[in-house]
Amino acid sequence: MQGLAAYIERTVPNAKERGFVVGHDHRYNSEIFARLTAGVFLTFGFKVYFYTTLVHTPMVPFAIKYLGLSGGVMVTASHNPKQDNGYKVYWENGCQIIPPHDINIAAEIKARNNTTTTWSTTLVDTHLLSITSQTELLKAAYISTITANLLTTPRDRLAATTLRYIYTPMHGVGLAPVTCALERFGLPNAIPVPSQAQPDPSFPTVVFPNPEEKGALDLARSLADRLGVSLVLANDPDADRFAVAEKNRHGEWFVFTGDQIGSILAYAVVLRARAAANATPLKVAMVNSAVSSKMLRSICAAEGFRYAETLTGFKWMSNRVVEFKNEGYDTFFAYEEAIGFMTHECVLDKDGVTALASFVELAILQHERGATMFDLLEELYATYGFHASDNYYFICHDPTIITKIFEQIRFGEKDSDGAVVDHTNFKRESDGVVFKYPLTVAGFPVTYIRDLTAGFEMLDIPAFIQKSGTGLVSLKRGEYEPTLPVSASSEMITFELANECVFTLRTSGTEPKIKYYIEKRGSDRQTVHEHLKAVVKAVGSELFEAAKNNLQ
Incomplete structure (x- = not known):
């Protein structure tokens, strides 16, 4: 926490005067860790707003926005096993930290790991800069x-x-x-x-x-x-x-899956926008993660809302919402398939309480009609298109095999002479790297590829090949750079197929898993399920070669 306090003091304007908030849940030692955190920031001269009771995580980002604070920490392990604990760090904009702040904070922590500012768990009870009287007022707010x-x-x-x-x-x-x-x-x-x-x-x-x-x-x-x-x-x-x-x-x-709940809660925003249409029309923007359902994209297209997708994690989605707000949008919704939903930007993070309240409102309206929430989901499919998905993973304990799998997807299979098997080759002129992605999966043409590990994105592959020809095609700057952040530290590749199937392949940062997120959109449900099944099978057999690589 010393490194975090020093970095915020150095980086955020008027950080100490604006103040810092600390909250905690009920986990083992959560209150002790929260008190130690508060003590460090008090020692650095920060005004500290300390929640004296248990709070749910959204109360920390809420306080930052509501009070205009310089940041905050929530001590929690969320839904992890009972022996775990940890903390979430929020920046002055109310969002979880993203690069370069995370890297810079880590460097600051490393530089200060030989000194101890305080080990006091009681300083927060007596320090003049400690504010413990606002807990109930902030809850009410x-x-x-x-x-x-x-x-x-x-x-x-x-x-x-x-x-x-x-x-x-x-x-x-x-x-x-x-x-x-x-x-x-x-x-x-x-x-x-x-x-x-x-x-x-x-x-x-x-x-x-x-x-x-x-x-x-x-x-x-x-x-x-x-x-x-x-x-x-x-x-x-x-x-x-x-x-x-x-x-x-x-x-x-x-x-209900997280994607299905997300689509339902997005509809609540649709109703809110329609209710305001005759007064002051709302400017709506919606965001979800790259591995979440594209049904949100379909809803936005039909309703005239702005849509964007981000990397996985609410830290990316919330910061994208901030960008939309700066562009003049005033109503927001964001979600990720792992049952996290932001239903209002007063909390720039997922919030299970507001999601529950919004869902209950829709359930009451359905109940009045003698209908269920599943009925509502079916109505949304009829309006915005049927979307079916299959999200799962393979287990592989050998990192070299995982690397080999993704390199083969990225650079193509080689024959006995070491030459790449027939396909269009995309050469990046900036460094000479030649990509050899598969141009069909399960027999369906690939129309879009985004590789956030290697830094490659092509929006309309068939049109590009028709224009540029086959064989070795050179790509100039501006023809291949992804719009989302690129990171070589983990694998993540997205494909879209001509049959309206989208899938993302990625590795886990904490487990020996290769994950896949596959979705098919269409009007005929039997065709949707048949195509989805075929692509799921092809991902395992054609791309991952699960049997050959002994994937579980």
């Missing part, structure tokens, strides 16, 4: 801000609903802010899962405290079955993610 800006349905109409739903905070900190938000919105109270309602760092009822994990929603669904309730809502332990399950008319539970 958060609730007031989201209730003033999020929902469009009249409060009395929401309050009159007979809809019931089960809620689990997954042994985390979500129950308090969710209960408060629902009350202020006029939404019906959630029915909490008793054994998972209160913060407990041991997470006794789940193997892994992540709503996406198999079995994580079992207790909530069991309670719903006993009470005759058909909707289950969940947050992860620090309440920045949101998950949903719904029982269909056949009595079977359907768990």
